[in-house]
Amino acid sequence: MQRRSVMAVNTDTSFLENLAPNVAVQFLDRVASSPNSEAYRYPKGSDWESVTWAQTGEMVERLAAGLLSLGIEPEQRVGIASGTRYEWILADLAIMCASGATTTVYPSTNGEDTAYILSDSECRVVFAEDDEQLAKLTSHKAELPHLLKVVTFDGATDGDWVIGLEDLAKLGDAFLESHPGVVAETSRAIGPDQLATLIYTSGTTGRPKGVRLRHKSWVYEGAAIQVQDILHEDDLQFLWLPMAHSFGKVLLSSQLACGFATAIDGRVDKIVENLGVVKPTFMGAAPRIFEKAHGRIVTMQAAEGGAKEKLFKQAFKVGLEVDRLTREGKSIPLGLKLQHGLFDKLVFSKVRDRFGGRVRFFISGAAALNQEIAEWFHAAGIVILEGYGLTECSAGGFVNHPDDYKFGTVGPALPGSEVKLGEGDEILIKGPHVMDGYHNLPEETAKTLTEDGWLRTGDKGSLDADGFLTITGRIKDLFKTSGGKYIAPSAIESKFKAVCPYASQFMVFGNDRNFCVALVTLDPDAMDGWAAENGMAGASYTDIVRSDKVKEMVGGYVDELNSRLNRWETIKKWELLDHDLTIESGELTPSMKVKRNVVEDNHKKLIDAFYS
The missing domain is CATH 3.30.300.30 (ANL, C-terminal domain)
Structure with missing residues (x-):
């Protein structure tokens, strides 16, 4: 068996001693420390509505109390079948504060698989976005004997099995009257190893597998970003990623740890328009978004033709050459430097403006980003930091740093975690973010987790002298x-x-x-x-x-x-x-x-x- 030495990215793990005990307390601490700061903004008609941390905290408390009034007990599962929107965040935080465990369902998941996920997880309550999601539940109601109540964001209610979000909040109001302080008390009682989230991997083969992730895993993810000084309170995130995906949950955890505001709208067709309006400082995305943006900009210039297309091509030729010389530590000739300054004003600034003009960096995850596309954006002054992880390690395992990144790599392991290469150069990960196991699948768990706690990723990779990881590909796909x-x-x-x-x-x-x-x-x-x-x-x-x-x-x-x-x-x-x-x-x-x-x-x- 091929062995590699363990590569620790950061020997200072003191931050692990000061972690919040769970996501609920992490959220309540954020509300207490930043009550009047903006937490979220979301589209309302043609405008954007903004809410503070205090306002968010008040609504989460009402909803969490509502769940407690319905009898939700520690670790009982509560599903969310919805696209990315402010109400998704409210529902998830309320589940955390009620000591439940969020089970995520993509809105695009068909009725049969939705029923399987909710049945396998034994969900007691489900937040359903609209009538389309409700229809999946009603048509499979016989398969969901554990499901006591459905709470809809926009769908039709029946006053019994299906109620609205405000109806749940009113149940919470009544419960709080007779049980003041119950949400804070419930939150403090949650242990670090308690189940927080059950995320069903969409898997390229077979039935989805429920990945059991603990409170300490999510708290760790946010703290590991915070301790690296990557994101700050004055940042503004644009969030469109599916919250049913673990990448979205990492960004939520990072927000709770760092305190920045988030503009949220899950409509993919509105991303570019929203970026121009919101003007964020960072955004997480899958590589397909960058591929499409790159393709759109290139084809638009090709359609212009003539002098404009020649100017565009020459600009990127110069930009890529300047970048190459800079990376190699070589001096840039004066003529090239002057050309670059001119092209920055004429071409690159317009590319940046398409993304709002204020982006410090993008974070790319969920799949491999082509290095040429990353370098193309970098030539225009847009940094894309690639990261890597699996749902089984709470999505975040590695990430490049804004001040220390290498193209073609996914960066070093997060502080406080370890990585090594096993047989066939399989990437193995160990740390607080690694899952508890697969729900109801002990044999699958044993295949994926070693006896001493290493996660077998199924990905092949290499580590350089600085601990930066390069992904070669999925072992099973080779x-x-x-x-x-x-x-x-x-x-x-x-x-x-x-x-x-x-x-x-x-x-x-x-x-x-x-x-x-x-x-x-x-x-x-x-x-x-x-x-x-x-x-x-x-x-x-x-x-x-x-x-x-x-x-x-x-x-x-x-x-x-x-x-x-x-x-x-x-x-x-x-x-x-x-x-x-x-x-x-x-x-x-x-x-x-x-x-x-x-x-x-x-x-x-x-x-x-x-x-x-």
């Missing part, structure tokens, strides 16, 4: 060609997305075959723009991608990709699919990860035909 060469498909797929601004998905196959092939899908929004500029305005996605002109265009990008690959990695044959991958088709998880095995099964005949 395959070997019939010629004996190992292929990391995710690395090739990521490179194509950097090369082709129209790409949505690029899936590489070739296990035990003599060459690699790919299935390609294009971004529907980007192709609408392409169609308008190429005489196909109004045509369907299928007709657009079947056109000879698009096939020729994609072929050019595949050739460019191949020029950057080793001979055995090159894509010999490829095909454009007549549809993009979707959650509804079962080819994407709710967190937008590709279910490679489903795609391969769905298109087995096409893949086999490549080799016939």
